[in-house]
Amino acid sequence: SEGWLSRLKNGLARTRVNIVGLFSGGVVDEDFLEELEYALISADVGVETTSRILQRLRDDIKLKGLKTQEEVRVSLRDALAEILKPAEVALDVETSKPFVIMMTGVNGAGKTTTIGKLAKFLAEEGKSVILAAGDTFRAAAREQLAVWGERNRIEVISQTGGDPAAVVFDAVSAAKARGIDVVICDTAGRLPTQANLMEELRRIHRSQNKALEGAPHEVLLVLDGTNGQNALAQVKAFDAAVKVTGLIITKLDGTAKGGVLAAICAMRAEAPLPIYFIGVGEQLADLQRFRAVPFANALVG
Ligand code: GDP
Numbered sequence: 001s002e003g004w005l006s007r008l009k010n011g012l013a014r015t016r017v018n019i020v021g022l023f024s025g026g027v028v029d030e031d032f033l034e035e036l037e038y039a040l041i042s043a044d045v046g047v048e049t050t051s052r053i054l055q056r057l058r059d060d061i062k063l064k065g066l067k068t069q070e071e072v073r074v075s076l077r078d079a080l081a082e083i084l085k086p087a088e089v090a091l092d093v094e095t096s097k098p099f100v101i102m103m104t105g106v107n108g109a110g111k112t113t114t115i116g117k118l119a120k121f122l123a124e125e126g127k128s129v130i131l132a133a134g135d136t137f138r139a140a141a142r143e144q145l146a147v148w149g150e151r152n153r154i155e156v157i158s159q160t161g162g163d164p165a166a167v168v169f170d171a172v173s174a175a176k177a178r179g180i181d182v183v184i185c186d187t188a189g190r191l192p193t194q195a196n197l198m199e200e201l202r203r204i205h206r207s208q209n210k211a212l213e214g215a216p217h218e219v220l221l222v223l224d225g226t227n228g229q230n231a232l233a234q235v236k237a238f239d240a241a242v243k244v245t246g247l248i249i250t251k252l253d254g255t256a257k258g259g260v261l262a263a264i265c266a267m268r269a270e271a272p273l274p275i276y277f278i279g280v281g282e283q284l285a286d287l288q289r290f291r292a293v294p295f296a297n298a299l300v301g
Helices: 003-011 030-042 047-063 069-087 111-124 139-151 163-179 189-207 230-242 259-268 290-298
Strands: 097-104 129-136 182-187 218-224 245-250 275-277 288-289
Touching: 003 290, 030 069, 030 230, 047 259, 069 259, 069 290, 097 111, 097 163, 097 230, 111 129, 111 139, 111 182, 111 245, 111 275, 111 288, 129 139, 129 163, 129 218, 163 182, 163 189, 182 189, 189 230, 218 230, 230 259, 245 259, 259 275
Parallel strands: 097 182, 097 218, 129 182, 218 245, 245 275
Antiparallel strands: 275 288
16 A cells, blocks of 8 residues: 555655645746755754755756756655665665574664564565563563564564573574574663674674674664654764664654655765665554655645
């Protein structure tokens, strides 16, 4: 169902200055372009990326002779899709068994919810999944994961007050012994803890059997899409601490200003971090593979 697209669109359109509302069928003049520039910045596209897009629109207006706002809208959609396209990558969990995914992100970003959604997504693709309750700092997080696992018949490995590396190690060992395809590890949303956990995983791998060889295969950063430009700072900080390999951006059904995805892509224009999924609601089914063209379409109405 494409219902999520309309939810995404509604969320994006609800912002104070929205891009969609600009295209009223009026003339394409300097006022219009200025309003468009303001709307893009308000939608969190970022100042630099916005001015690059505006330059391109001006070029298109001149060189391709665009006259109507509808033509400019299409040109804007194409510009955004072009920026977003390199981040459209499918998560491939076939390269290792078990395939170990470490989930990171600040508290409240939607990490625990997203773990549930991702487990369901993978299970529906025929993969067996176990979860590692590696956020040993928050009893509530462990509890939330345990309840979720029980309800969805997905095993959750946890330890009361245990250390996160030991939980992850246990989960990977269990997965290996039982031929489980994917291990998804929850982690505490604190950067020093994250860095320690990575170091600990490397240490265990060096000193013990090969259960953790090559793991984690993905380090996914969960970002709250309503956090705007602050998301960029989080990408930088987490990447410095744990070498992020991909992103999941949540809450894009709410009042998100989705342009932040373009800003994130523009951070590394040559090779942006993959945006594997977007979260478009609180339900389990509300996790979608990120696709650049529909997303760009939703952004510009
Ligand atoms: P954590 O602290 O990072 O583990 O965050 P949680 O998974 O507990 O989520 C925090 C809140 O965000 C909860 O109320 C979730 O239901 C909500 N949430 C997570 N993802 C989404 C999403 O894609 N859309 C909406 N609307 N809410 C979400």
